[in-house]
Amino acid sequence: MAVIGYARVSTTEQDPQLQLDALEAAGVAKVFVDHGVSGTKTSRPELDACLAYLREGDTLAVWKLDRLGRNTRHVLEVIDQLTERGVGFRSVTEGITTEGAMGRAMLTIMSAFAQLERDTMVERTRAGLAAAAANGRKGGRPHKLDDVKAARARELRASGMTAAEVGKVLDCSRATVYRYLADDAQVTA
The missing domain is CATH 3.40.50.1390 (Resolvase, N-terminal catalytic domain)
Incomplete structure (x- = not known):
């Protein structure tokens, strides 16, 4: 027992x-x-x-x-x-x-x-x-890069820098750089 x-x-x-x-x-x-x-x-x-x-x-x-x-x-x-x-x-x-x-x-x-x-x-x-969505707010984690930094990432990558180097310049990870570049590729496709 x-x-x-x-x-x-x-x-x-x-x-x-x-x-x-x-x-x-x-x-x-x-x-x-x-x-x-x-x-x-x-x-x-x-x-x-x-x-x-x-x-x-x-x-x-x-x-x-x-x-x-x-x-x-x-x-x-x-x-x-x-x-x-x-x-x-x-x-x-x-x-x-x-x-x-x-x-x-x-x-x-x-x-x-x-x-x-x-x-x-x-x-x-x-x-x-539902109330947040009705007010135009979306849940989730905030974006690491704003539009200006995303554009800068594209410029740096186009100039020949590696994703890791772009990440160091913008203070983000290599994966984040790839994610933003992939988002751009999906939008243009």
């Missing part, structure tokens, strides 16, 4: 240490961690390994319910599978456990809120992108 933990961060830049510390304080013996994996995915390498590792009498612990998943149906399916296998579940931060009717009811409500939060973020992002 062991307490096994699962932690997840959505991007590789995020640090799961807060989750790991909380799980350790909760007495977790082993932790599986997914890095850079969305909670909307039903199959995640470490979650799958964690679920396969759990045995009857064990308890799966997560820092917060939304670490297990952002889709209510998926979360409830995982919990049902654990229950059928005789494995308990515990969300450390929310204090939710599958023991008792109230715990299972709260689990359902909290997983619905996790999905609502995710759906609201997606909705806001789409609305923001």
Whole structure:
């Protein structure tokens, strides 16, 4: 009878240490961690390994319910599978456990809120992108070279300089020079 933990961060830049510390304080013996994996995915390498590792009498612990998943149906399916296998579940931060009717009811409500939060973020992002597009703004990284520098790159390249030399003059990479020259070739073709 062991307490096994699962932690997840959505991007590789995020640090799961807060989750790991909380799980350790909760007495977790082993932790599986997914890095850079969305909670909307039903199959995640470490979650799958964690679920396969759990045995009857064990308890799966997560820092917060939304670490297990952002889709209510998926979360409830995982919990049902654990229950059928005789494995308990515990969300450390929310204090939710599958023991008792109230715990299972709260689990359902909290997983619905996790999905609502995710759906609201997606909705806001789409609305923001649509508003920006309507105002003529385009997302993405800013151009390294403006029109003047791009013209200068063409001149320098035409004069016989290598792309690497042009890049040094304009303070950009050789690949950037090639990209701008290729853009010109596509426009004239």
